[in-house]
Amino acid sequence: MNSNAGGDLRAFFEPGSVAVIGSLREGGGLGYTVVKNMRQFNFTGRIYPINPSVNETFGLKVYPDVGAVQDQIDLAIVITPRQTVPGIIDQCAQKGIKAAIVVSDGFAETGESGARLQRELVETSHRTGLRIVGPNTVGILNTDNGLVTNPYFISYDKILKGNVAYCSQSGIVGAQGQPLKDQAYPISKMCDLGNKCDVNEVDLLNYLSQDPQTRVIAMHIEDVKDGHKFINTVRRVVAHKPVLILKPGRTERGAKASASHTGSLAGSDRIYDAALRQAGAIRLNTWREFWEIPRVFVNQPLPKGNRIAIITITGGVGVASVDTAEECGLAVADFSPVTVNRLSRLSPQLASNPVDVGPIIPTLDNPWPVLEETIAAVLDDPNVDCVTATLYISSGEEIPVYMDIFDRVMKKVTKPMSIWIYGTELAAMEELLRKLQERGLPAYLDIELAIKSLATAAHYSRVKCGLNHGDLGISKFRVS
């Protein structure tokens, strides 16, 4: 185990050794799939498969139970039929294991008999100090060490290592539920808390706030165990890392659905909403926002204010961008005289914000230097705090050119940028998005997201600076 990291949950995310307890049936066994996934992502620790009726899997010795393993086990991953779980958790505690992820379902979410089994887990946890994530979870993923506890087959073999922690109370935030490779989300950790019989959102926030690989936390929550403690923890974390929250149950019927999904009652949404905003958390409204907006925080400085420059290739989208910017609390920057001059030298048509390079491009044999100089000019403007630039792509052959431009531009960038990509070939657009993300540039296929992401960064920047929450930039902010 990495000994220089802090927090109670280290064993869950940074185990030196794991036991995988479940069916090792080749092909479809859930334990088999966990081992397979971990090997696919090159887990750096030792793996001890546990099963009484198998001798070997993936060339690894299989043990009949955790007690039969001589070495220390940092983390147990339990994926067995629910009625067997309490006994296995008890064995884990006896073996001295400090952390267990109960992937199995059929507990409090299904009714009284499941709830009774779940209470047994909690009792063992309280009695022995063994911490439990779950049950009813796909568990944890860590791009730093290749840990993945997901019992479902993952069709891809690479996840971009980055600095966003995605947390949830649903398996949808899991490697089996998202095209993580194709979307190039820059991930540090993922954690599905499941039924939260023990480890909850507060523990997780405390751990992630200390995690050096995590710079931004995106959290999907349906219910909160201790609202007061949660809000206080959020406030503490927000002081140094942004916390973005997707919390369904906004409507009465949604809250009711949430209760039946996780087996616990959600509080009044209006109260949470006010408390979360007061604590400096940022509330998201859609799953797309949940996945996409955190990108903006990963590799860039925070904007020093809310003034945006918009570089577009299409006037129509330029106008729509202004609406979006203003509606989520950004101000369309008025360029300084120096910038106006600099842009006018390229073309008099370029000297106002949004800068529409669309009409200029077809008139030039080589439009790239104009695009590059336009980006550089607005980034240099002291009246500009952040920039959204547009890239058009057709066949994909433009990609190396764009990479060259941004390799140069990025060296001089001290302000956050986002990129909106549009074009005629979806695969080329997605490829460009990935290439930009690999360089740390947040890119989007929706102009509204490209702008909202910067609005979110500007909002967080103000919160962090402790500015008056009642002022215009904050009160007008909303991401929807």
Added chain:
Amino acid sequence: MNSNAGGDLRAFFEPGSVAVIGSLREGGGLGYTVVKNMRQFNFTGRIYPINPSVNETFGLKVYPDVGAVQDQIDLAIVITPRQTVPGIIDQCAQKGIKAAIVVSDGFAETGESGARLQRELVETSHRTGLRIVGPNTVGILNTDNGLVTNPYFISYDKILKGNVAYCSQSGIVGAQGQPLKDQAYPISKMCDLGNKCDVNEVDLLNYLSQDPQTRVIAMHIEDVKDGHKFINTVRRVVAHKPVLILKPGRTERGAKASASHTGSLAGSDRIYDAALRQAGAIRLNTWREFWEIPRVFVNQPLPKGNRIAIITITGGVGVASVDTAEECGLAVADFSPVTVNRLSRLSPQLASNPVDVGPIIPTLDNPWPVLEETIAAVLDDPNVDCVTATLYISSGEEIPVYMDIFDRVMKKVTKPMSIWIYGTELAAMEELLRKLQERGLPAYLDIELAIKSLATAAHYSRVKCGLNHGDLGISKFRVS
């Protein structure tokens, strides 16, 4: 020209012969590209390339001017330097051409000298009866006859023929600006009105309302020439076809940006907003909604009410779906006793809405019949007006299975459905989306869009039935 269609704009959309007037320089000439695009999309009419310094292009005889063509020309496509355009338009009128698309830019959108040229075009139009679309436009596309007037290279060779007309005041709504093939938007017509020196949004609505290929109209507008007339026209069209409107300029700064983009002043947004809603138009807020929501109207009946059934594979998304549904005016249906029984026979866990098949699937060797029966059961329920179903896809090998299921389900469907697709491979998800769309099923990669599209259909259904606009379903409706 198709003689059985009505409306003033037939020559623009259904010409038997076109003249393409512009540079025929191989590779990059704008006229050359128009001809190339038209041949790529198998335009069914005759093409007369016009250029004084070329004899032949693409095996077609080139004429020095339109006067040199003996045959009738239904439509002229003009893509020459702006100062030459008034003279060419005059020649077109003398030749007896009734319709011209002026693709060239540099007119009212650039200042006074351009505005003067534009006025010359208007004068010729008034004097001779020649109708003009543009200037400053990518013009028109018609999937029924392969007409495309776009002067930019289009990298793909196929557009799904369908029943959505996409209209705009921006080149972004053009074949060179969107991955039309990859997204499988079911398109009837596209039209960029550009500067609207003559043909405007009212003319276009009147034409599209008569167009048998168009069942739904999505319209991006920045300014309106005659607000009163426009609203009255919208009201008339809405009585038989839905009109979805994306109108930027919602903020003061956005309205200002709009003015400088199109050279005309937008009216107060609040007034338009109220008038549009009163007329039964549906206001959209994002470009993604503009492209995606119309799908829902193409091949399906309208919902008879606002009660939705949600079939999910992930409880977390199920809860979020309920919020989205309620927030845009849908009601989560309470299943009839018959449906509850039918679903309970599959599993007691399935008997409530949202129906979460997630926990059941891993317990079954063959989960498909359960999914199919679940969909069939909720579609049969008299308490259900529309359905959103979830499909999960990994490698893509599930596609034929899903197609089989929906081929059977679709035969019995008398209610609108939308599909939310999620999974681990973006390309497979997009392929499944296309395959479903080709069968007329609207599919989405965002659960919120899958639900909002049905909310939009339910809203329009009420508008069309002339129900009281003040009732709950309407007043709560919003798409954002």
